[in-house]
Each structure stands twice: as structure tokens, then as C-alpha cells.
Amino acid sequence: xxxxxxxxxxxxxxxxxxxxxxxxxxxxxxxxxxxxxxxxxxxxxxxxxxxxxxxxxxxxxxxxxxxxxxxxxxxxxxxxxxxxxxxxxxxxxxxxxxxxxxxxxxxxxxxxxxxxxxxxxxxxxxxxxxxxxxxxxxxxxxxxxxxxxxxxxxxxxxxxxxxxxxxxxxxxxxxxxxxxxxxxxxxxxxxxxxxxxxxxxxxxxxxxxxxxxxxxxxxxxxxxxxxxxxxxxxxxxxxxxxxxxxxxxxxxxxxxxxxxxxxxxxxxxxxxxxxxxxxxxxxxxxxxxxxxxxxxxxxxxxxxxxxxxxxxxxxxxxxxxxxxxxxxxxxxxxxxxxxxxxx
Numbered sequence: 001x002x003x004x005x006x007x008x009x010x011x012x013x014x015x016x017x018x019x020x021x022x023x024x025x026x027x028x029x030x031x032x033x034x035x036x037x038x039x040x041x042x043x044x045x046x047x048x049x050x051x052x053x054x055x056x057x058x059x060x061x062x063x064x065x066x067x068x069x070x071x072x073x074x075x076x077x078x079x080x081x082x083x084x085x086x087x088x089x090x091x092x093x094x095x096x097x098x099x100x101x102x103x104x105x106x107x108x109x110x111x112x113x114x115x116x117x118x119x120x121x122x123x124x125x126x127x128x129x130x131x132x133x134x135x136x137x138x139x140x141x142x143x144x145x146x147x148x149x150x151x152x153x154x155x156x157x158x159x160x161x162x163x164x165x166x167x168x169x170x171x172x173x174x175x176x177x178x179x180x181x182x183x184x185x186x187x188x189x190x191x192x193x194x195x196x197x198x199x200x201x202x203x204x205x206x207x208x209x210x211x212x213x214x215x216x217x218x219x220x221x222x223x224x225x226x227x228x229x230x231x232x233x234x235x236x237x238x239x240x241x242x243x244x245x246x247x248x249x250x251x252x253x254x255x256x257x258x259x260x261x262x263x264x265x266x267x268x269x270x271x272x273x274x275x276x277x278x279x280x281x282x283x284x285x286x287x288x289x290x291x292x293x294x295x296x297x298x299x300x301x302x303x304x305x306x307x308x309x310x311x312x313x314x315x316x317x318x319x320x321x322x323x324x325x326x327x328x329x330x331x332x333x334x335x336x337x338x339x340x341x342x343x
Contacts (some may be wrong), residue, residue: 153331
């Protein structure tokens with residue numbers, strides 16, 4: 001039986017969903033994977049922090065957050081005010097990093113993950129920033145420390161994209177991919193097809209919790225671009241940043257353009273793609289009209305889709321429907337299990 005100490009950096013919707021999933025799967029983890037756990041530290045963005053080497057009451061932590069209260073009362077000792085110092089003070093075997101994404105540099109998440117690896121912890125994240133901006137250094141550090149840096153949930157939540165290419169597709173060459181990787185813009189374009197204006201559709205996406213108060217990362221294509229960069233960097237061996245991805249958002253898509261496309265049996269989608277060429281990998285995010293014979297045509301609401309072109313499999317597609325914090329949490333849990341079994 002393996003007993004793990006877990007450390008949570010970030011305890012928003014995804015961190016809380018992971019905590020609930022761990023509690024729900026506790027018996028299964030013990031019986032099927034020989035794994036037990038305790039959470040030794042939780043650091044939040046706005047609700048304080050708690051640290052206890054003997055293990056925190058995870059159910060109580062969730063209840064406090066749900067009640068809008070701070071976690072400090074759970075702490076067995078004063079928690080350091082700075083996150084890096086908190087990581088150093090927390091004993092643990094696995095660090096879950098789930099802080100807000102920085103599309104431009106990946107910081108400070110890269111430093112948090114590095115600190116966890118340097119301390120001898122596996123480092124697991126759903127954050128796209130460190131995957132794009134810190135992949136090489138974090139992989140090298142993980143290898144040197146005999147640990148894993150894993151990030152399945154960084155693109156399409158719990159869908160097994162990165163792990164698919166780590167094992168089940170040996171000797172396959174990835175030539176390119178295309179798809180719909182931003183669920184918020186897909187929902188907005190779908191609502192505009194129903195007659196809403198861009199502003200009305202955006203407001204509905206914000207009420208649903210899919211779009212932020214500042215929606216620019218979604219509607220201007222930054223979220224899609226960093227996902228393209230992450231897939232290209234990891235799966236195609238070409239280090240790309242979102243700034244290097246050709247990027248166009250959906251602000252210019254008008255109701256008239258939506259109606260014109262529908263009259264011709266087509267739909268607007270924010271299409272993400274990357275393809276290997278003579279000069280390297282070129283990534284792009286741009287609105288495109290798609291016809292009914294395209295798999296992208298049937299991707300509705302907040303669903304996502306990616307299709308890979310390999311030399312041995314010309315069209316391998318993955319669809320994810322109804323994504324959310326729970327599906328992201330599953331990707332983190334899968335990474336935990338794969339880190340321990342070397343998958």
C-alpha cells in the first residue's frame with residue numbers, strides 16, 4: 001500500500017472538484033491501485049491557507065470554502081505568507097498546481113511546479129502556461145529528481161490526449177491537427193445562430209461561468225492559441241508560444257455573417273490547427289466556415305473536438321462533451337495514478 005501526502009496550490013473550482021473526486025474515489029484508489037492519501041497543505045488565492053503534516057480534514061476544508069470562510073482555522077501551524085515558502089514548508093509527495101493561467105510567461109506557476117519538483121514531489125497541473133513556457137526545464141528537472149511533470153487536463157480537460165501519445169501510439173508520426181479547442185467561443189457562435197447578438201451571447205456565457213468578466217482570452221483567441229502551442233510543443237516537438245500562433249478571434253463575426261453561412265448550410269467555428277512543414281510547425285487560430293461534411297460542423301455548445309493526422313492514421317478524432325471542473329479534476333486524478341505507475 002502506498003500512502004501519499006498531497007499539496008494543493010490553488011483551490012478554486014478545479015481544486016475543489018479534485019478534492020471531492022478524491023474523497024469519492026478513496027475506496028477505489030485503495031482497493032484497485034493500492035493507494036491511500038492525505039492532504040497536507042492547501043493554499044488558496046483568497047481564502048487563506050492551511051498546513052498540517054498529519055493531514056487536513058478535506059471535507060471540512062470544502063465546507064469552509066462553500067461557506068465563504070478562510071481555511072486558516074484548519075492549520076496546525078502558521079502557514080507561510082508566500083506560496084514558495086508554503087511549498088517548502090509542506091511535506092508531500094505530489095503537488096497539484098491549479099492557479100490562474102498566464103498566457104504570456106507561464107509564471108508564477110512555473111516557479112511553483114519547479115519548487116515542488118526540487119523538493120521531490122511529482123508535479124501535476126491543469127495550467128497551460130507552464131506546459132508552453134516551461135516544458136523543457138520542468139521535464140528535465142522531473143527526470144533529474146526521478147519524478148513526473150504531468151498535465152493531462154491542460155487541453156480538453158480529462159480527455160486522454162497527452163497520455164494517448166505517450167504509449168498507445170508507438171512509431172506514429174504526427175503531421176498536424178485541427179479542431180475546436182475553446183468551448184466558450186463555440187457556445188457564443190451557437191447562441192448567435194439562435195438569433196442572439198454577440199453581446200447577448202457573451203453575457204449568457206458569462207452567466208454560465210464559461211466566460212470570465214474580462215472575456216478577451218476567449219473571444220480574442222488567446223486561450224485557443226495557447227492550447228495549439230501546448231499540443232504542438234508536447235506532441236510535435238516544436239516549441240511554440242501563443243504569440244507565435246497566428247491568431248484571430250471572433251469579435252468580427254456579425255449576425256449577418258452567421259445568417260449568410262446558415263443560408264448556405266454552413267456554420268462559423270473558431271478553428272485551431274497546426275501543421276508540420278519544411279520550415280517547422282505552423283499554428284493558427286481563426287474563424288472559419290465549415291460545411292456539414294466536416295466533423296467540426298456537429299460540435300455544439302461547449303463541446304470540443306480535435307482531429308490528429310498521423311502517417312499511419314490519417315484521421316483520429318476525440319470529442320469531449322459537457323466539459324467542466326469535474327472533467328478537469330478527472331484528468332488530474334489520472335495524472336496522479338499515471339505518475340505512480342509510470343504511465
